[in-house]
Amino acid sequence: MKRRVVITACSAITPIGYDKDTIIENLRLGRSGVKPLRDDGLLTRHIHSRVFGTVDYPIEYGFKRHFTKTMGPVAYYACQVAKDVLKRSGLSQDFITSGRLGVAFGSTHGSPTVQREIYKTFFNDIDSKFSSIGAVDYLRSMVHTTAVNITRMFGITGRVIASSTACTTSSQSIGYGYEMVKYGMQDAMICGGADEYDTTTVAVFDNLLACSVNYNTTPHCTPRPFDTNRDGLVVGEGGGAVLLEEYDSAKKRGAVILGEIIGFACNNNGGDLILPNLDGITATLRLALKDAKITPSDVDFISAHATATKMGDVIEAQAIAAVYGGKPLVTGLKSYMGHTMGTCGVIELILTTYMMERGFIAPTLNLENVDERCSMLRHTRELTDTYTKIGAIQNFAFGGVNTCLLVKNAGEVH
Amino acid sequence: MTKVDIQDKILAILTEDFEFEKPGLDDNLRDDHGFDSIDAIELLGKIELTILGFSLTREEKEKAMGIRTINDIVAYIEDIKHSRSK
Structure with missing residues (x-):
């Protein structure tokens, strides 16, 4: 059995906004969500990179303590976007709890904020707090905390997939959710990812010399995907969710269709866990096209992973050129909000569907002088009003994991 | 700490930290x-x-x-205190 899979609701909490209109406005006006790194009283003073893709606006969660007791900050993001998609979807309560709806959701670490409090107790030898380390802290910080807090809050009884593959966490969640519905294992899946404000991740990339350090006093000028003067990635935070449904049942119940997932691929480089790999990435892009049964010329837009690291952008540009040539527009959406880690895939998919719906493609911010090794691509240098039929969302992660999602414009879903 | 003090303390914890609304001493903690x-x-x-x-x-x-019940909690605490004071 192979079924078509459509997106019928979405929500994203991003450094450039939460509601759809704000995000679109910031994309159209080229506003960055990268801000100064906040002092965490622990690691900040040791970190060279002083920028972060920050969610600095208030969010009214309204969750009851009955639910929040097992939630760290990352689960707040996850449950909020899941709440939004369920509300917007119009799915009945009977269906939500029927076992035919599953969850594919993940984060990079669980909750680093909660883990940090546990470490403080250990390292400071605080006996009086020892008894507070228990089931609740584990439930808040375990790696599948986002997925199961969503199932708990909404009474979802279907399958649970909790990807935790760093930067491909949410793109993999969407891909596996798509396959669950496509092959009839579930009729719908809530898919996505979240990651909270975390300086530990910044410290890791900082130590790997992969973080941006030259724009600490002008945060909006970094990251700079494909630019000659790029100097590394900027870590960010956020959450995002999409509801994937089987096409016929979505159409039958009158759901609003936001796009169709027509292809997905995921592979591994089979070797180095850090360095980007041209063969592995190129293979992923081709496998996704094969899964969708389309040719490279069918794709109009590529949301590149484009973290703005020295080598990553060049390898990705070579892979895009090898598969697509110079036809599709290419944008690095991380230029607006930094690298939201486990969330980036779902946010970039949602932003792509927003742009498809509104008929424009946002340019890569801070792309002033294209690195000549990346110049063979058709970079989006300015706001471009255009109709996009099919977009590709590319993500690559530590561990050598590569993903590619192919999404069709809702206007093309018949 | 008297039984009434313990009872008041537990009611305060349940109301403030556990968001109980109008807790009764014989309410079933799970069901109610x-x-x-x-x-x-x-x-x-x-x-x-x-x-x-x-x-x-x-x-x-x-x-x-x-x-x-909350009464069970109070009795439990009194029992522990009594056992430890022996």
């Missing part, structure tokens, strides 16, 4: 207020810190698993 096993562990931690002032043994904690 959604109190679950995670809450039970958290409440024991608060009892240790704010009422008893010492850590409960594993055996003492296991005895708490039979608690169903």
